[in-house]
Amino acid sequence: MDLDDPVCLCFRVTKRKLLAFLRTQQPQVASRLSECGGAGTGCGWCVPYLKKLFDDRELDESSADYAVQRERYRDTGERPNDQ
Ligand code: FES
Numbered sequence: 001m002d003l004d005d006p007v008c009l010c011f012r013v014t015k016r017k018l019l020a021f022l023r024t025q026q027p028q029v030a031s032r033l034s035e036c037g038g039a040g041t042g043c044g045w046c047v048p049y050l051k052k053l054f055d056d057r058e059l060d061e062s063s064a065d066y067a068v069q070r071e072r073y074r075d076t077g078e079r080p081n082d083q
Helices: 015-025 030-035 047-055 057-076
Strands: 006-008
């Protein structure tokens, strides 16, 4: 799943938004992801995936960091190990 793909189809909440919420708000329980655009509060389809995102948040954050590093590379031509 790409970062801009919606995880919660009911409310069009993307994986990127959810990862940013996890990083900035550092929720202690998965159910707090509902505070991110109402994710998981519609039909309930995405709730297992939201729980997985919460459980794997450090791994997924690494993926987000990877994407951020690529954006920096595109802007500056520098890789993290170049410094
Ligand atoms: S897809 Fe998330 S609540 Fe329906």
